[in-house]
Amino acid sequence: MKTRSAITIILLMFGVASISRAQSGMSTENWQDIRVGPMFTAGESINAGDVTTGTKTGTQFAFTAGAFGLYPFTSNIGFLLGLAYDSRGVNFHPENDVNTYVDYTFSYFSIQPMFDLGGFTIGVGLGVPIGASVSVASTSLYPNGVTQSTSSMNFMVEGRIGGAIPIFSNDHGDLRLLLSAAYPFTKIVQNQYLFGGDATHNNGPLATGQIGLTYLFDLTPH
DSSP states (O other): OHHHHHHHHHHHHHHHHHHHHHHHTOOGGGGGGOEEEEEEEEEEEEEOSOOOTTEEEEOEEEEEEEEEEEEESSSSEEEEEEEEEEEEEEEEEETTOTTSOEEEEEEEEEEEEEEEETTEEEEEEEEEEEEEEEEESOTTTOSSSOOOOGGGBOOEEEEEEEEEEEEEEETTEEEEEEEEEEEESSOSBSSSOSSTTOSSSSOOOEEEEEEEEEEEEESSOO
């Protein structure tokens, strides 16, 4: 069901893009203005959902590395597609003991279809689970229940807003400042718990805020 919902979102976005193209009178010559390039952002992630009474949660390092492609409908409106490695983490510890902690890192292959509206970006992120790791203060503190695997992770669907703000441009491409905030509509793991033996709390969603850069090369300079 979640996969179907993700596919529906992508189809709706492409449908809106097609309508925008028709209304703007865009020709196939716009394909000559497509831009592609590397991107990198870094920031923090945090458990944005409920936590069990007596539990505290903290931020962890998060980053995204991959590539963007920009297809312009007009000079100010375009379709932006990102393909990236997305790593984000979460910390849990008892309310009165920060040294008794467990830190998780979850990795995804992220597909990010978005609209670029004059430098403001809005869209979705679709995360295919590709890895999970855990670090604890002491293995004796958590003999069971902290190890996670890719198979226990949920397919991630999130809303994304931010910016892709041009800061330098020439005939070969443009350098853009990236700002992003993402909030998933899905929990982190399924049928397991991350901290405190509670399967309904301490399980996300795992929201992120990041900043970075992308350089978009003009594939057909003219």
